[in-house]
Amino acid sequence: GAGVSQSPRYKVAKRGQDVALRCDPISGHVSLFWYQQALGQGPEFLTYFQNEAQLDKSGLPSDRFFAERPEGSVSTLKIQRTQQEDSAVYLCASSPDGYAAFFGQGTRLTVV
Amino acid sequence: DQQVKQNSPSLSVQEGRISILNCDYTNSMFDYFLWYKKYPAEGPTFLISISSIKDKNEDGRFTVFLNKSAKHLSLHIVPSQPGDSAVYFCAASALREGGSEKLVFGKGTKLTVNP
Numbered sequence: 001g002a003g004v005s006q007s008p009r010y011k012v013a014k015r016g017q018d019v020a021l022r023c024d025p026i027s028g029h030v031s032l033f034w035y036q037q038a039l040g041q042g043p044e045f046l047t048y049f050q051n052e053a054q055l056d057k058s059g060l061p062s063d064r065f066f067a068e069r070p071e072g073s074v075s076t077l078k079i080q081r082t083q084q085e086d087s088a089v090y091l092c093a094s095s096p097d098g099y100a101a102f103f104g105q106g107t108r109l110t111v112v
Numbered sequence: 113d114q115q116v117k118q119n120s121p122s123l124s125v126q127e128g129r130i131s132i133l134n135c136d137y138t139n140s141m142f143d144y145f146l147w148y149k150k151y152p153a154e155g156p157t158f159l160i161s162i163s164s165i166k167d168k169n170e171d172g173r174f175t176v177f178l179n180k181s182a183k184h185l186s187l188h189i190v191p192s193q194p195g196d197s198a199v200y201f202c203a204a205s206a207l208r209e210g211g212s213e214k215l216v217f218g219k220g221t222k223l224t225v226n227p
Contacts, residue, residue: 004155033215035215035217040219041219042201042203042218042220043156043217045215045216048214091155103158104155
């Protein structure tokens, strides 16, 4: 498809489990962002890639969160040892010029 | 400390009338502002943006106004249509040389346009 694609759409994880969330950006988009959206809140910045380089990871809440984009296209956000406070919608966005103009549908993570 | 504030959680207007959504920010370094619309179970969709060098930007039924001295922006939708019913997020960024233009979002305003 032409848009940003995220998978899975929904993920239920047991507390302590590791999860991996995938983002396929729009082809050719240099910039890729991850955001976390808690219920009733706006999206909050997690991390930013320009091609394969992770230029900003200041929003990652702990060292349990890790993101990669090894070939400058698909990106994976990994959360280790999930906790209940990790429950949120994780949004990926890509942009041709550095602004988060195009968002995917998000992955709703529920930690039980 | 919220840097972008949308103080109205919800707004209800009649079809055909004007919808005005407001947003305030505190960080004077912000110089680019965007509005996103979000339907349930979908990601935010970019609507319109404005640079700090302008005070107005118009795109069809949507107009964004920026008042830098008041650190305030607003989105006007006219005429409002039932399909405009969604949550609207205000977002801001600060251009940084060599850095990301990460967005700081408000909490959103749920707009309901009644037929």
